[in-house]
Structures are given as structure tokens and as C-alpha cells.
Amino acid sequence: MILIIGYGNSLRGDDAVGLQIAQAMSQSLKSSDIHVLIANQLMPELVDPIHTAALVVFIDACIGSVPGEVRHENVEPQEEVGSFTHNVSPASLLGAARSLYGTVPAGVLISIVGSQFNYACELSPELQRRLPNITDQVKEIIESSAKVQVYEEFEHA
Amino acid sequence: MAQRITIDPVTRIEGHAKITIQLNDAGEVEDAHFHVTQLRGFEKFCEGRPFHEMPSLMSRICGICPVSHLIASAKACDALLAVKIPPTAQNLRRILNLAQIAQSHALSFFYLSSPDLLLGMDADPAKRNLFGVAQVQPQLARDGIRLRQIGQQIIELLGGKRIHPAWVVPGGVSEPLTAEKREQMLTMVQDGFEIALRTLYWYQAAITNYTEEIRAFGTVRTMFMGLTNERDELEMYDGFLRLIDADGKPVTDRLAPENYEQFIAEQVEPWSYLKSPFYKPLGYPAGIYRVGPLARLNIVKSCGTPNADKALEQFRKLDMQSSFHYHYARLIEILYCFEKIDQLLHTPDILSDRVRAQAQPNTDQGVGVSEAPRGTLIHHYQIDENGLITRANLIIATGHNNYAMDRSVLEVAKRFVHGARLSEGMLNRVEAVIRAFDPCLSCSTHAIGQMPLQLQLVARSGEVIDEVKR
Numbered sequence: 001m002i003l004i005i006g007y008g009n010s011l012r013g014d015d016a017v018g019l020q021i022a023q024a025m026s027q028s029l030k031s032s033d034i035h036v037l038i039a040n041q042l043m044p045e046l047v048d049p050i051h052t053a054a055l056v057v058f059i060d061a062c063i064g065s066v067p068g069e070v071r072h073e074n075v076e077p078q079e080e081v082g083s084f085t086h087n088v089s090p091a092s093l094l095g096a097a098r099s100l101y102g103t104v105p106a107g108v109l110i111s112i113v114g115s116q117f118n119y120a121c122e123l124s125p126e127l128q129r130r131l132p133n134i135t136d137q138v139k140e141i142i143e144s145s146a147k148v149q150v151y152e153e154f155e156h157a
Numbered sequence: 158m159a160q161r162i163t164i165d166p167v168t169r170i171e172g173h174a175k176i177t178i179q180l181n182d183a184g185e186v187e188d189a190h191f192h193v194t195q196l197r198g199f200e201k202f203c204e205g206r207p208f209h210e211m212p213s214l215m216s217r218i219c220g221i222c223p224v225s226h227l228i229a230s231a232k233a234c235d236a237l238l239a240v241k242i243p244p245t246a247q248n249l250r251r252i253l254n255l256a257q258i259a260q261s262h263a264l265s266f267f268y269l270s271s272p273d274l275l276l277g278m279d280a281d282p283a284k285r286n287l288f289g290v291a292q293v294q295p296q297l298a299r300d301g302i303r304l305r306q307i308g309q310q311i312i313e314l315l316g317g318k319r320i321h322p323a324w325v326v327p328g329g330v331s332e333p334l335t336a337e338k339r340e341q342m343l344t345m346v347q348d349g350f351e352i353a354l355r356t357l358y359w360y361q362a363a364i365t366n367y368t369e370e371i372r373a374f375g376t377v378r379t380m381f382m383g384l385t386n387e388r389d390e391l392e393m394y395d396g397f398l399r400l401i402d403a404d405g406k407p408v409t410d411r412l413a414p415e416n417y418e419q420f421i422a423e424q425v426e427p428w429s430y431l432k433s434p435f436y437k438p439l440g441y442p443a444g445i446y447r448v449g450p451l452a453r454l455n456i457v458k459s460c461g462t463p464n465a466d467k468a469l470e471q472f473r474k475l476d477m478q479s480s481f482h483y484h485y486a487r488l489i490e491i492l493y494c495f496e497k498i499d500q501l502l503h504t505p506d507i508l509s510d511r512v513r514a515q516a517q518p519n520t521d522q523g524v525g526v527s528e529a530p531r532g533t534l535i536h537h538y539q540i541d542e543n544g545l546i547t548r549a550n551l552i553i554a555t556g557h558n559n560y561a562m563d564r565s566v567l568e569v570a571k572r573f574v575h576g577a578r579l580s581e582g583m584l585n586r587v588e589a590v591i592r593a594f595d596p597c598l599s600c601s602t603h604a605i606g607q608m609p610l611q612l613q614l615v616a617r618s619g620e621v622i623d624e625v626k627r
Contacts (some may be wrong), residue, residue, distance in 0.1 A: 040320060044268070044287070045306040079288045099291040100299050 260308020265300025
């Protein structure tokens with residue numbers, strides 16, 4: 001099973017870019033073995049669906065100097081000793097899957113650089129303009145990580 | 158030379174607080190305080206808003222227990238409309254509230270407190286977290302995660318989303334329950350019930366390990382307050398207020414919650430932004446009481462569900478005053494929540510589509526009272542002729558326990574803190590008494606990663622005599 005988790009705060013402008021992309025692309029999934037979760041933030045309870053996945057893709061926003069830049073990195077499980085209540089990292093969720101269930105899914109974190117994170121229900125004009133291109137890059141990273149076609153061909157809105 | 162110890166911030170609680178401990182010249186604890194160092198201001202900034210916005214607005218007080226504020230706020234709005242909401246809507250709200258209590262209690266017990274309970278107060282702080290629990294007892298850690306998930310999923314099924322659902326509205330709820338969702342919930346409830354029972358059995362067997370803490374956490378004697386109903390059962394949604402004294406004898410009964418201002422006043426202390434409510438007839442501080450799981454189980458005759466009642470029989474054999482037993486009470490309430498949800502899902506009209514009473518404001522004041530995970534929650538609104546809020550008064554569950562927490566810190570510090578040498582276990586026990594109450598102090602500012610904790614023993618000259626950091 002491939003699990004895609006898009007997360008961010010939909011009231012804080014570009015912070016929502018990860019969840020918006022995951023949500024939009026969830027309409028074009030190729031297989032029923034691919035699941036998409038949308039969340040405000042990563043919570044410990046996510047370890048339950050994560051531990052049954054072969055690959056977990058986290059899609060988040062980040063800060064940086066080039067708005068719209070798409071970064072990705074592999075996530076290694078880590079048993080972080082910090083707070084495990086309100087907010088957890090992708091690495092600690094994979095670490096929890098290993099500690100609690102003995103499973104270690106592969107993990108990829110895709111981060112999209114935002115330009116404004118103030119109170120706003122919409123993405124910044126800059127990110128909105130670049131959204132088709134960002135979406136294509138995210139799709140490519142996911143399919144490259146999964147080594148299978150995850151999405152049907154889709155047209156940008 | 159007198160010295161002061163500061164624990165700032167207190168860890169593994171909801172919100173931000175610090176503890177100060179004052180030592181006398183002999184190095185023994187002279188005084189201690191629990192300081193809540195944050196200010197929210199919801200009472201003030203909702204003034205001028207339309208009353209019907211209150212449930213959504215007030216639920217933003219908290220990210221852990223938004224449902225509690227949603228329900229108390231909606232009840233206050235029902236009172237403004239002067240309507241009796243449809244029975245199905247009331248039962249659906251009850252289910253939502255019970256799911257919320259179960260998941261919040263699970264967070265408190267499994268995530269925040271189980272590391273102390275399982276690994277011990279003196280365990281390596283690097284291990285005192287859910288990962289440490291997983292290494293020793295993975296099933297317990299898995300159960301904690303699953304219980305939280307079940308509570309949240311029920312909230313999501315009913316309210317549309319896990320945090321800040323907008324489904325509870327003035328006059329009832331916005332949508333009826335579907336048969337499909339009911340079936341999904343029934344399956345989850347059974348799972349939750351089994352986990353709750355398994356955890357309760359584990360705790361009952363382990364409780365002899367905490368004898369010293371039970372004694373030390375039990376020296377502050379207070380009254381208890383909570384909601385109950387005509388059958389003297391545990392009541393989380395409605396009913397009347399009851400107070401009992403430290404020996405379990407009734408102080409007053411059948412208090413109408415909407416008249417709370419007649420019998421509850423709030424004291425302001427200079428060391429905290431959190432006010433200390435007290436029972437007016439006895440004055441302050443004699444009128445101090447505790448609320449929450451321990452209080453609720455102490456004031457009722459029964460829970461009203463079979464397995465929770467069996468557990469309550471065992472619970473009754475313990476020292477009802479010890480705040481350490483908040484943990485035990487929390488587990489019994491989780492069990493109760495799943496049993497009660499199951500009962501409510503089997504009520505004949507639970508799928509009825511009559512779930513909302515429509516009306517305009519018919520009075521200028523409304524009070525809504527319900528039981529939140531941490532205790533009795535009061536929302537009180539006044540509106541003008543246009544339905545705009547002119548005054549809001551909130552007494553949050555944690556507030557009721559403020560003075561008891563403050564005094565408990567002093568008693569536990571006296572028991573465990575001695576002299577100029579500090580230890581991790583010493584520090585952790587002082588925090589643990591606060592953790593037993595499961596206070597929810599801010600509900601909006603959350604720590605990311607490990608909270609820095611610094612405890613310093615400082616001489617009046619400013620010299621740091623000893624220091625513990627994590």
C-alpha cells in the first residue's frame with residue numbers, strides 16, 4: 001500500500017500547499033491500493049495507517065528563498081524523545097511504526113517552498129501561478145519513489 | 158539562606174506553566190506555587206460577535222477538547238433561543254462528547270502519564286515517553302494510539318472532521334446520523350471497550366507500585382463537584398451540580414447549573430493568570446473544590462453502565478482524596494464512555510432526522526454547562542437586541558482545579574524536595590502531581606519537539622547552587 005499524507009494549515013496561506021496538492025491529485029489515483037490522507041498536522045495516531053504501508057509520502061510546505069521550489073528527501077525512521085502529542089515529524093512517525101509494530105515503510109518527504117504564511121484561506125498568487133508545474137514535479141517524485149505509475153493522466157484545473 | 162527553585166516550563170501538560178518552590182534557611186520547602194503564565198482573552202474578543210458564531214469560535218479555545226467547548230457553547234445558545242432540542246440531537250451530542258472524553262483521557266493516560274506509571278518516576282528522562290513505553294510494553298503503547306484514533310474517528314464520523322467540527326449548532330446538530338456511520342461506530346466502540354478493559358486490568362494490578370505517590374498526592378483535602386442526574390449516575394452532558402465534602406458527605410445538591418453565579422465565585426491570585434473558582438457560601442479558600450474524573454466518580458452513586466460500575470466498586474476502596482487516583486478514574490471513565498456510546502447508538506430514534514430546533518433569540522442570557530474531560534465546563538453569554546454578544550463568562554474545567562493544583566504542588570514538594578541537591582526524580586514528582594489533574598492551560602500554543610526544562614536552585618545572592626536541565 002502507498003500512503004500519501006498531505007498536511008498543513010489551510011488558514012495560513014501557502015502552508016496549505018501540501019494538503020491542496022494531495023487532495024487535488026487524489027481524484028486521479030490509478031489503484032485502490034493508494035491512499036491519501038489530509039491532515040492539519042502530523043499526529044501520533046497516523047502511525048496506525050503508516051505501519052501497514054510499503055511507502056509513505058509526506059507532502060508539506062516549507063520556507064526557502066525560491067517560492068514554488070520542490071524539494072524531496074528520503075525519511076529515515078527515528079525514535080525522537082521529544083513531545084509525542086501535538087505534533088510529530090515524519091521521521092518519528094516511521095520510528096514509531098518500527099518501535100510499535102516492527103515495520104519500517106520507506107518514507108519520502110516532499111517539501112514545497114512557500115512565500116507567505118500569514119492568515120489567508122488561499123495560496124499566494126505566486127504559488128497559485130506555479131501550481132501546475134509544482135503538481136507535475138510532485139507526481140514525478142511520487143512515481144519515481146513508488147517505482148510504479150500512481151496517477152492517471154490528469155489535466156490541471 | 159532562603160532559596161527559590163523554578164520549574165519552567167512544566168512538561169507533558171497541555172499549555173504553559175511553571176512551578177516555583179521556595180526553600181527556607183534550613184533548605185526545606187516553605188512555599189510553592191503553580192503559575193499559569195499565559196492569557197487567552199476569548200471572553201473579551203468575542204464581544205460584538207453574533208451569538209450563533211459562538212460554538213465555532215469557542216471551540217477554537219482548544220485543539221485537544223474543542224468538542225467540549227462546542228457543546229457547552231451550543232447549550233448556552235440553546236438557552237438563548239429558549240428551545241428544547243430534539244432528543245435525537247441531544248443523544249448525538251452526548252455521543253460526540255463521550256468520544257471526545259475517551260480520546261482526551263487516552264492522550265493524558267497513555268501519552269503523558271504512562272511513561273511515569275510504567276517506567277517509574279526515577280526512570281531516565283530520555284526514556285520517559287511513548288517510545289520508552291513501547292520498548293517495555295508495546296501493546297500498551299499501541300493501545301494508547303488506537304484509543305485516541307477511535308475517539309477521533311467517531312468525532313470525525315459525526316462532526317465531519319476531527320478538530321473543530323461545526324456539526325453542533327444552536328438548537329441541535331446540523332445533520333442526522335446515517336445507518337452506515339452508526340455501524341462503523343459500533344465496530345469501533347467494541348474495539349475501544351476491549352482496550353479500555355485491558356488497560357484497566359493492567360492498572361489495577363500495577364497500582365501497588367505507586368503507594369508512596371498515592372499517599373503524597375493525597376494530603377490536600379478539598380470538596381468535589383460535578384454533574385449528576387436523577388438516578389445519581391455519572392452524567393457528562395446535562396443534569397444538576399452536586400458538591401460533596403472531603404469525607405464524601407453531601408454539601409449541597411441539585412444546584413441548577415444555569416444559576417452558577419449564585420454559588421460559584423472566582424478568586425484572583427497574583428501568581429497566576431488562571432482564576433481560582435470556589436463555592437461562595439464557604440468563602441475562599443475554604444470553598445475550594447476539585448472537578449474532573451476523580452470528582453465525578455466521587456460524587457455519584459454509580460456510573461450507569463455495567464463494567465464501569467464493577468470497576469467503580471473497586472475504586473471505592475481507595476483513598477478518595479488522593480489526586481493520584483485521577484489516573485484510575487480516567488480509565489474507568491474511558492470504559493464508561495464506550496459502554497455509554499454503545500447504549501446511545503442502540504436507542505430507537507438515533508437515526509431520526511429530527512435533529513434541530515429552529516428559533517430566534519428569545520432571551521438575553523444563556524448558560525451552557527457540560528462535563529469536559531477535565532471537569533465541569535461553564536459558558537455564559539449575554540446578548541443585545543440584535544443577537545450580538547455583550548458579555549461572555551467562561552469557567553474552564555481546569556480553572557476549578559487551580560487552587561487544588563497549587564496546594565498539591567506545595568505538598569508534593571514538601572514530601573520529595575529536600576536540601577540543596579536536586580534530582581530528576583524529585584523534579585518529575587512535582588510535575589507529576591500537576592499531570593495527574595491533566596490541566597489544559599492554553600490549548601492553542603503547542604510545543605514542537607522536546608520542551609526545555611530547567612530547574613535551578615538559586616541563592617538570594619544569585620548564585621546557582623544546583624541545576625537540572627532536560
